[in-house]
Amino acid sequence: xxxxxxxxxxxxxxxxxxxxxxxxxxxxxxxxxxxxxxxxxxxxxxxxxxxxxxxxxxxxxxxxxxxxxxxxxxxxxxxxxxxxxxxxxxxxxxxxxxxxxxxxxxxxxxxxxxxxxxxxxxxxxxxxxxxxxxxxxxxxxxxxxxxxxxxxxxxxxxxxxxxxxxxxxxxx
Numbered sequence: 001x002x003x004x005x006x007x008x009x010x011x012x013x014x015x016x017x018x019x020x021x022x023x024x025x026x027x028x029x030x031x032x033x034x035x036x037x038x039x040x041x042x043x044x045x046x047x048x049x050x051x052x053x054x055x056x057x058x059x060x061x062x063x064x065x066x067x068x069x070x071x072x073x074x075x076x077x078x079x080x081x082x083x084x085x086x087x088x089x090x091x092x093x094x095x096x097x098x099x100x101x102x103x104x105x106x107x108x109x110x111x112x113x114x115x116x117x118x119x120x121x122x123x124x125x126x127x128x129x130x131x132x133x134x135x136x137x138x139x140x141x142x143x144x145x146x147x148x149x150x151x152x153x154x155x156x157x158x159x160x161x162x163x164x165x166x167x168x169x170x171x172x
Contacts, residue, residue: 007068009034010078024060024068025049028075036076036108040137047136050109051075057116059135076108079115090156091115091149100149102140110136110146111153118154126151 002017009032016031028034028051037060040048044062051060052074079089087093091111094100101107110133117132118124124132129150130143138146 003066005065005069007070008072010074011081018065020064020066022065024051024053024058024063024065024073027065028060028073034075034077038105038108040105040109045135045137046106047109047113047133048106050112050136052112052116055116055119057113074112076112079111089115090160091118091153094153094156095146095149098145098149098152100146102138106136106138106140110138114150114153115157118150118157122154122158124151124154 001020003020004015005018005027006013006015008014009028014032016027018027018031025037025039028037029039037051038048039061040046042061044059047059049059049061050057052058052072053060053063053068054071055074080087080092088096089111091114095107095111095114100110113133113136114129117129121128121132126147129147133143133146133150
């Protein structure tokens, strides 16, 4: 038996019918086609599915869609929209500039967790970042550039700066 669900996703109101057992990650990926939120483990261990629920980072593979009734969900696709003018969110820009990604599979979850962490505690230390990202796994790298990216992203969030969505080209 389907249940009616109304919530806001990336700033837009959404109403849909979902089965009671539908996970938030399934709803986002399969019904809304927001595939930036990845499914890595299905056990809330890896963090690839992290989204913001009412501003708080949550693992969407561990959350039923119906539990999100009336709530505000932000996915990686909606994060840049919070910056306006097509610019990347400062955390996204920092991951790009600091090479905080390799294959990219964990990156959306890392960015979402990092943005929530920096919003909660703007003056992050390396130890804060390592502790705050403890529930996000990357199988490609040793986290050095991820930590560097989070610290740079937090600085960008404090100063309100972000890089353009596409690199600027210079006229010859």
